[in-house]
Every structure is written in structure tokens, then in C-alpha cells.
Amino acid sequence: MLKDQNLSALRYGDVIISIIELTSVQIIGLLPSMPVKPISLTRPTSPTGKLIYGYNPSTNTYQIWNSLEKCTEALTGNRFVNKATVNMRIDKGILFYGYFLQTKPFTK
Numbered sequence: 356m357l358k359d360q361n362l363s364a365l366r367y368g369d370v371i372i373s374i375i376e377l378t379s380v381q382i383i384g385l386l387p388s389m390p391v392k393p394i395s396l397t398r399p400t401s402p403t404g405k406l407i408y409g410y411n412p413s414t415n416t417y418q419i420w421n422s423l424e425k426c427t428e429a430l431t432g433n434r435f436v437n438k439a440t441v442n443m444r445i446d447k448g449i450l451f452y453g454y455f456l457q458t459k460p461f462t463k
Contacts, residue, residue: 367392405422405423406421409426426441445457
């Protein structure tokens with residue numbers, strides 16, 4: 356945007372971006388006419404994604420995944436594992452690829 360519109364500086368949220376070095380006096384002088392680039396808001400995550408907490412008893416390590424797909428992909432290498440099988444193991448507390456999985460944090 357700076358190069359396309361031949362601008363010396365612009366505001367992006369609480370930050371001033373410039374491709375040339377500006378002194379504080381120059382910035383104060385430019386501030387009233389300085390264009391503001393709208394902040395890109397991140398899209399909210401899918402409400403279907405739920406955190407999956409894992410505990411590996413052999414290594415005594417805890418892991419958190421942002422979704423069931425990311426969990427199964429990390430453990431099996433395939434994100435398209437049968438979700439019913441994984442959910443059954445979560446419900447019954449059965450090991451899945453060396454991890455106990457649940458949807459609530461473990462109490463250590």
C-alpha cells in the first residue's frame with residue numbers, strides 16, 4: 356500500500372509503518388493526514404473444533420490439540436481416522452496410540 360499509493364507512512368492499529376526513516380517530529384507532522392490501513396481480523400475458529408488433551412503415561416508428557424482432526428493427524432499421520440473410534444476411546448479412557456485422550460484438562 357505504501358508503494359502503490361506513494362505514501363511515506365501509514366497507521367496500522369497502534370503501529371506506524373514506513374519504508375523510510377522518519378523522526379518523531381516528522382511523524383507528528385504527518386499524523387493528521389496519515390492514512391489508516393484497516394486491521395485484518397482473524398476469522399473465528401469453527402465451533403465444531405474442540406480442544407483435545409492428551410497424556411502419554413510412558414513419557415509422562417501432556418499435549419493439547421486444537422481439534423480432533425489435528426490430534427489424530429499428529430498421532431496417526433492421517434487426519435481422517437474414524438472419529439467414532441477416537442471418541443469411544445475418549446469416553447472409555449482407552450489408550451489411543453500411547454495417549455489417554457479427553458476433552459477436559461487433566462488434573463496432574
